Amino acid sequence: MSVLDAGTPEQASADALWWRSAVIYQVYVRSFADSDGDGTGDLRGVRQHLQYLKDLGVDAIWFNPWYPSPLADGGYDVSDYRDIHPAFGTLDEAELLISEALALGIRTIIDIVPNHVSDQHPWFQQALAAGPGSPERERFWFHPGLGENGDEMPNHWVSNFAGDTWTRTTDPDGTAGEWYLHLFTPEQPDLNWNHPDVVAEHEDILRFWFDRGVAGVRIDSAGLLIKDPTLAEVPENPGPGEHPTEDRDEVHDVYRAWRRIADSYEGTRVLVGEVWVPDAKRFADYLRPDEMHTAFNFDFMSRPWGAEEFRASIDLMLAAHAPVGAPSTWVLSNHDVTRPVTRYGREDSSFAFVKKRFGTPTDLDLGTRRARAAALLTAALPGSLYIYQGDELGLPEVELPTTLLQDPMHYRSGGVDPGRDGCRVPLPWRGTAAPFGFSPAQASSAPWLPQPDDWSALTVEAQEADPASMLRLYREALRIRRREEELGDGTLTWLDDAADGGSDVLAFTRGERFLCVTNLSATAVELPEHDSILLASTPLDGGLLPTDSTAWLRITPS
Template sequence: MTQHSAAPADRAAAPSAADRTGWWRDAVIYQVYPRSFADSNGDGMGDIEGVRSRLPYLRDLGIDAVWLSPFYASPQADAGYDVADYRAIDPMFGTLLDADALIRDAHDLGLRIIVDVVPNHTSDQYEWFRRAIGDGPSSPLRDRYHFRAGKGENGELPPNDWESIFGGPAWTRVADGSWYLHLFAPEQPDLNWEHPAVADEFRSILRFWLDMGVDGFRVDVAHGLVKAPGLPDLGGSDQLRLLGNDVMPFFDQDGVHEIYRSWRTILDEYPGERIAVAEAWTPTVERTAHYVRPDELHQAFNFQYLGTHWDAAELREVIDGSLAAMRPVGAPATWVLSNHDVTRHTTRFANPPAGTQIRTPGDPELGLRRARAATLLMLALPGSAYLYQGEELGLPDVTDLPDEVRQDPSFFRAAGQDGFRDGCRVPLPWTAEGSSYGFGSGGSWLPQPAGWGALSVEAQTGDSGSTLELYRRALSLRRELPGLGAGESVEWLPGTPDGVLAFARPGFRCTVNTTGRPVRLPVPGRMVLASTEVTGATGAAEVTGATGATGVLPENSEFELPADSTVWWSV
């Protein structure tokens, strides 16, 4: 197995804090899962025109950029992460003209567009792979993938003991007896990044979309492109997990960094500060920092933070570790609570700690209360924040989808991922009524729960206590308050009770109660936002603050920080 090495001494030095610029450093980026966002043509599937029609909503929400999950031509074996043509739009989503119009409209509204790029694997319908299979064992195109002879007397066993992240062997045997590697589904053969044609192709793909005007890329499985030499056996029986941090011979190999240094030179050729964001699952946040050294990518998702429980000590440890790891390389920390691969945090926090996949609804009221508090904590931290569509509505996971409607490939393979990612991918409710709550005129590709109308954009707009209005107010304040989101550190305030976090940033204070009981604390300033109703009483007339409300309490007074809540203060 390849050993992890320290950063080479001759790598580009991190710029000083005074020299750092870049819109992405404190950006709020909103993930759109196109098939579940908005349907413009009534076929039950979201599409690019649907996204385009809702861009004003995203602008008014207060975000800086939109990240679009894959919309490329694909057989859809894994919801578009099996790409058959990186330069074409799948007809279910629209056309290249639609994509061009979306990019232009977003820019006109002051929004940036980030698209997924999927470099670890292609679809088995990609031209290279189809020809590699059709031309037989002698095809030179097989060198662009990982084809191997099998083990056993007649080659009947896989070439090594690697397992697919979706369950079962990571190898599939073709008719001529050869085996090919796929860390995900069999329809997603892994590319061999040792072959120069692979690197050339993706440099061309990047330029294609940069020329179209996109502002950046989210790099899928950024940690997986390079495999350890010789593809050594793993030597263990633990089944792989997509959302794990174990050291593996096919993940987080040092060779990936040469690829990203090459990509950075391309990004830097284009005006407008184009960026790339790594989806990199690594053993430590320090390893994650290697992906965002000054001559590599710009951001990396902070999965250590996403997996942290609603616990003050855990949160503080991960926040400190994340900021410390990013500081030497001059990269911003990123913060994320939900995405298309994990249970929504509203449902995670409604259940006892159990990783990132939850199968029960838990206590919905508790989950929403914690989720709102967690959001305000996240948006108060220095760096860039990622939102997943629908979290601003407080949407829970749908945990009772019938088996016959599920489409997550891991659901159909034994012993792999939990197979419940469909629950966070149910289409959004836009209106209080209608067969699909305004998602589209033809229903929705996954059934929406009864009662989702009350969570819709229409129902929550104008309701000062709603989760949507909390997000709108928080994102507005994030722009208004001096330096909120900027910088690279927080100052933890002493003397807080167990289970409570309190930190200062210039002109700002944030207090967080992760316990199930109210706590009395000194008033640190003028309350500007709270995740729930807050009352101050000691030495002052009672002052109540909730979403959008402010309260001024005299010096030396106290306030009651409710259970599972966060309050922002201006000082």
């Protein structure tokens, strides 16, 4: 086992439950910081800003896939799971980053993509060369087509990226061959998890990265691995475990095996699932004590702005997690989702991929005020907190020219959906003009996606100098969260006057001395009795809490 496993033995054994209250910062490497001026963020750029993350107050960094990839889907089309994309750096540099971050008290979580690989992965290239009926093809979902000449797809499963889920191959003699399954793009062929090679390969990948000191893995599309081998069509109303490609019961065997591997290492190595399962009971099944540690809670993020919706989501998720003893996670956005300051400024402030459209009007002042309130609300909830890079700066979603879009969701939607590139624009660090410190002054290339010209007020440099900035709000919130023993993992108690669910004010206590109040009504409201104000997302108005605002209060134990 590597000396980088988890720092010193003392560090490895300390705080085994760190993950239950952790603040985890998502780094989209390509857009974080470019150290060599080629327009692409890299690991050296992250290493140069580790102190920024330390000052922000995070406990761990989650990296989107940093592996070699043709980048047909932003790196989620992996061609080699045991190396680093050359545009991002080297494996040695990744190990340096893991150890340097740990020296600052910051753990590293990496992304694992088990549902599919790149079509450039050696396995898939071998499968194409080997031909129908070969052992190499059994690692994937190759299948003859339907119809007289095999011209029809094997079934009509729906793609997560719109468009078809099957692509037909061409045999060496130029004739049309078998079809292969891809729930995402054709460049991402799905693996067959019934095959022992697939199981063994991913278990070895886990060990490879745990040996290099990572503290956990985020599991992409965790509920999609197992498919119905009969290729049955999707039922009109599938019952629990009946969908042919989603949330099948057998998937839990995979994660029980992974948990055994994680638990075999010194120190807590966490499994974090990206689990899009609407049924709360089915969702909680992934978090049983012998499976994943946590899973992303997307329910809160998808709700429209409003006290009733937020209260319902909080109650739903806390109730779902309680039977398995797992902490909930709270997240306002990620690399796939419209940024909060834009989303909360829209007439429809919920999130759904099918609702993303060009030219949707947004009130950024309203959205920013609400995003500040939501930041304090979620940071006060029980469990762990995820922050997507740039949300701490209040960055808006960027509507890019269609000629610059790279996200396959845009192209596979027929150009209707703007895709996800708008939340992936490189971060602004300093200065008054692009690239705003993302790249060095004498960079040879512009950033891979262009930054808006008016981002000078949103740079880290500008916000550090502004006590009222979003960045300063986040830093103070995380400082208080770390200091207050009642925050993080634990219980929540709603105030009696908000318990009927009909109030437009959300108020709850964490322990005996901390009270969080969020005003989602149309007018300013009086604060409950308190000793002092720890932090507020907006200045008070004559002692009243303004609309779309959150306050953290110190109270006297009753």
